[in-house]
Amino acid sequence: MPFIAEILKYRSVSIVGIEKNTGKTESLNYILSKLHDKNKCIAITSIGVDGESIDQVTNTAKPEITIFENMIFVTSEKHYFTKRLTAEILNVSANRTSLGRLVTAKAKTVGKTLLSGPADTATLQKIIKQNAAFGADITIVDGALSRMSLASPSVTDAMILATGAAYSANIRQLMQKTKFVCELISIDAVDEKIRTLLGDTEKGLWSIDSNGVLHDLNIESAFMLTSAEAIKHEYLQNCKMLFVAGVVSDKLLDFLRMQGNMDGFTLIAKDFTKIFVSPEIYNSFRKKGGCIKVLHKTKLIAVTVNPVSPQGYVLDTKILQQAMRENLDVPVYDVRDNQ
Amino acid sequence: MTDNSDNITALRKSANDNLGFFYLLNKLDLKSSLSKRYLYSQKFITDKHKLENEFDKIETTISFLNDKKNDKIFSDTENKLSQILDINGTLQNLANSIILSDVELFEIKKFAILADEIKQLLLTFDLIDLPDLSEAINILDPENTRIQTFYIYDAYSCELAVLRKSVKVKNENLSPELYQKIIEIEDEIRKQLTEKLHAYTQDLKTALSKVAYLDILIAKSKQAKTEHFCKPFIVDTNTFYQGLFNPQIKDLLHAQDRKYQHVDISFGQYPTLITGINMGGKTVLLKTVALAQYLCQYGFYIPANDARIALVDKIMICMDDEQNHLQGLSSFAAEMKNVNEILSETNTNKRLLVLIDELARTTNPAEGSAIVNAMIDMLAERNICSFITTHYDKITSTCRRLRVHGLLDNITVIKDEKKIEQYIDYSLVEEKTANVPHEAIRIAEMLGVNSELIEKAKNKMNDN
Numbered sequence: 191m192p193f194i195a196e197i198l199k200y201r202s203v204s205i206v207g208i209e210k211n212t213g214k215t216e217s218l219n220y221i222l223s224k225l226h227d228k229n230k231c232i233a234i235t236s237i238g239v240d241g242e243s244i245d246q247v248t249n250t251a252k253p254e255i256t257i258f259e260n261m262i263f264v265t266s267e268k269h270y271f272t273k274r275l276t277a278e279i280l281n282v283s284a285n286r287t288s289l290g291r292l293v294t295a296k297a298k299t300v301g302k303t304l305l306s307g308p309a310d311t312a313t314l315q316k317i318i319k320q321n322a323a324f325g326a327d328i329t330i331v332d333g334a335l336s337r338m339s340l341a342s343p344s345v346t347d348a349m350i351l352a353t354g355a356a357y358s359a360n361i362r363q364l365m366q367k368t369k370f371v372c373e374l375i376s377i378d379a380v381d382e383k384i385r386t387l388l389g390d391t392e393k394g395l396w397s398i399d400s401n402g403v404l405h406d407l408n409i410e411s412a413f414m415l416t417s418a419e420a421i422k423h424e425y426l427q428n429c430k431m432l433f434v435a436g437v438v439s440d441k442l443l444d445f446l447r448m449q450g451n452m453d454g455f456t457l458i459a460k461d462f463t464k465i466f467v468s469p470e471i472y473n474s475f476r477k478k479g480g481c482i483k484v485l486h487k488t489k490l491i492a493v494t495v496n497p498v499s500p501q502g503y504v505l506d507t508k509i510l511q512q513a514m515r516e517n518l519d520v521p522v523y524d525v526r527d528n529q
Numbered sequence: 530m531t532d533n534s535d536n537i538t539a540l541r542k543s544a545n546d547n548l549g550f551f552y553l554l555n556k557l558d559l560k561s562s563l564s565k566r567y568l569y570s571q572k573f574i575t576d577k578h579k580l581e582n583e584f585d586k587i588e589t590t591i592s593f594l595n596d597k598k599n600d601k602i603f604s605d606t607e608n609k610l611s612q613i614l615d616i617n618g619t620l621q622n623l624a625n626s627i628i629l630s631d632v633e634l635f636e637i638k639k640f641a642i643l644a645d646e647i648k649q650l651l652l653t654f655d656l657i658d659l660p661d662l663s664e665a666i667n668i669l670d671p672e673n674t675r676i677q678t679f680y681i682y683d684a685y686s687c688e689l690a691v692l693r694k695s696v697k698v699k700n701e702n703l704s705p706e707l708y709q710k711i712i713e714i715e716d717e718i719r720k721q722l723t724e725k726l727h728a729y730t731q732d733l734k735t736a737l738s739k740v741a742y743l744d745i746l747i748a749k750s751k752q753a754k755t756e757h758f759c760k761p762f763i764v765d766t767n768t769f770y771q772g773l774f775n776p777q778i779k780d781l782l783h784a785q786d787r788k789y790q791h792v793d794i795s796f797g798q799y800p801t802l803i804t805g806i807n808m809g810g811k812t813v814l815l816k817t818v819a820l821a822q823y824l825c826q827y828g829f830y831i832p833a834n835d836a837r838i839a840l841v842d843k844i845m846i847c848m849d850d851e852q853n854h855l856q857g858l859s860s861f862a863a864e865m866k867n868v869n870e871i872l873s874e875t876n877t878n879k880r881l882l883v884l885i886d887e888l889a890r891t892t893n894p895a896e897g898s899a900i901v902n903a904m905i906d907m908l909a910e911r912n913i914c915s916f917i918t919t920h921y922d923k924i925t926s927t928c929r930r931l932r933v934h935g936l937l938d939n940i941t942v943i944k945d946e947k948k949i950e951q952y953i954d955y956s957l958v959e960e961k962t963a964n965v966p967h968e969a970i971r972i973a974e975m976l977g978v979n980s981e982l983i984e985k986a987k988n989k990m991n992d993n
Binding site for chain 1: 681696
């Protein structure tokens with residue numbers, strides 16, 4: 191499949207599901223098996239929270255990933271001990287996740303394991319770097335789109351989006367949702383100057399004035415932005431750029447839009463995974479002149495579709511792929527169809 | 530107030546955490562995450578030879594650091610130290626013969642290899658004596674690669690090697706029986722490895738604490754070098770500091786582009802009364818004397834040009850601290866409680882260093898000075914090495930008196946009270962009389978305080 195060659199151009203690629211059961215694991219297993227044939231050293235890890243919450247709340251098993259010989263994988267101690275393959279430990283992290291320390295190991299045989307990885311972006315970045323030092327040509331990240339997740343898959347160089355019938359049995363609806371997520375992924379990044387200015391700002395709301403000076407609005411999260419208080423705020427009144435370190439919600443966009451003229455106003459989100467808005471509200475914000483940018487942008491390589499839903503109905507993969515291709519600017523594949 | 534505590538952790542929990550000691554500890558450039566735990570468990574040392582040995586070690590380390598041709602060895606050592614994690618929990622499991630997991634075996638192997646590499650690096654330097662861990666490494670390195678990775682190697686069991694090979698041939702279709710068989714063999718190997726390693730538990734523990742010690746030693750030496758600390762000489766009776774300073778306050782002043790004046794001071798087994806104008810640095814002096822004593826007896830170099838230090842068994846400090854207020858005691862009650870504790874300690878045979886800041890300051894001068902006089906008499910009778918600062922007149926008890934030199938003579942107006950140090954000479958002078966400096970009104974006047982108040986106060990003074 192052509193996008194395998196595309197993947198190999200990057201040092202790190204995340205695979206992100208639009209919803210649970212949209213075939214992310216299948217895509218992942220497919221990509222790993224194909225990459226294995228390419229004679230490259232592949233590393234893989236996961237973003238922690240997603241899998242953990244599923245495991246602990248609904249108690250459904252997280253699907254296992256097939257690891258091939260010589261592949262490097264990073265998982266928590268708890269899952270490392272349940273692996274069904276022989277592997278050589280390369281490193282153990284100093285810090286703990288809720289499932290124990292992170293174990294980096296190299297597979298000596300083929301076999302299956304559960305993956306769980308760093309729960310925050312900084313550790314994820316460190317792991318990607320570490321894997322490269324252990325000789326990995328590329329790190330694949332089993333990503334998550336979740337409000338719960340502190341680690342963002344957008345720190346990877348590129349991304350693959352998995353979508354499927356699990357989200358909706360209505361092809362049109364599924365296509366529109368996927369299209370909207372693709373639109374969010376393709377939101378432009380801020381320029382280098384502003385990225386440097388905002389750096390590693392972890393929380394709060396910040397305004398940037400026309401002189402390029404950063405002001406802390408002393409509002410911890412966008413959820414606390416109540417109209418009366420904020421309008422009075424000297425910086426917000428004349429603010430042309432607002433950075434939200436946390437989640438950008440419908441409520442925030444509504445609030446900003448209602449303040450009036452949005453011409454020349456830019457809202458900066460950390461990355462697209464922090465934007466949880468409905469297409470309608472997003473569009474009316476844009477129509478009013480508002481602009482959204484992100485601090486970290488990642489390249490979307492491909493969309494994979496899974497026509498089978500967990501409830502059992504199956505969409506016609508040809509029609510599904512067709513609908514996606516007509517509306518998306520990126521390659522679309524059904525990983526089963528292509529196997 | 531609290532006594533000096535057994536170890537650094539206890540000291541941190543006491544009220545004496547504001548002397549500038551923890552400021553220095555936090556600035557130590559420790560490489561391994563393991564070392565902080567060891568640092569905080571260091572004991573207050575009262576044994577002269579132990580301390581002298583430690584100071585010699587720092588001296589050796591500094592000379593080793595000063596020699597450019599050691600730079601490479603030194604940075605390699607630090608690099609290895611930075612990779613060492615605290616595997617105390619794993620070693621505890623090993624000591625208890627709990628069968629170790631692959632991760633724990635990996636931890637031990639990685640640590641042992643790093644410790645061995647450090648040992649080899651420092652072979653020609655007489656800094657630490659690490660136990661030989663090569664036997665322990667061999668157990669975990671059957672292929673003899675000396676690489677810091679681990680798994681249950683094929684080399685441990687022919688049967689395992691054969692089974693694994695068959696898995697590889699069959700590829701993914703690992704039968705439950707085969708899987709079970711492999712697990713069983715691996716478990717047996719872990720058991721054997723744990724049993725074999727058990728014999729080296731003590732060596733590994735010793736190596737872990739010695740590696741931490743090395744990290745701390747290098748960090749202390751680097752700090753002593755960059756901050757211009759001196760090697761203390763331990764003497765029997767009279768302590769003497771030349772150019773003593775408090776690094777925290779010095780850094781603070783320097784950050785504001787201000788000057789810090791070092792002071793000379795000597796003292797013995799008797800009370801010393803310290804007088805001096807307001808803002809004369811009396812409290813800082815007491816804190817710095819305490820700091821230097823703590824540094825010395827925890828095995829650090831001293832922030833001074835020259836230090837000759839008589840060891841003590843206990844440092845007792847009585848200063849106004851907020852903790853007492855939080856406990857709901859009035860300042861006077863809290864202070865008297867502390868004084869009482871000090872006096873009961875003076876009845877033991879312990880060598881003490883007692884530091885009391887402005888004794889009885891919160892009460893009336895008549896009774897206050899009576900308490901100070903009584904205290905001086907008692908400390909003198911018992912030959913206690915002690916300092917009391919005061920503003921009180923009429924301290925007539927016989928004792929040694931030091932006065933902060935005070936305002937420079939040619940000063941008439943203080944233009945910049947935020948840089949008060951440029952108007953004051955902080956050096957100490959021997960005072961023969963019981964007079965205290967009468968400069969409060971003068972300073973208030975210089976600070977530009979309401980002139981009517983100043984005039985009236987002057988008249989009141991003349992009336993007396």
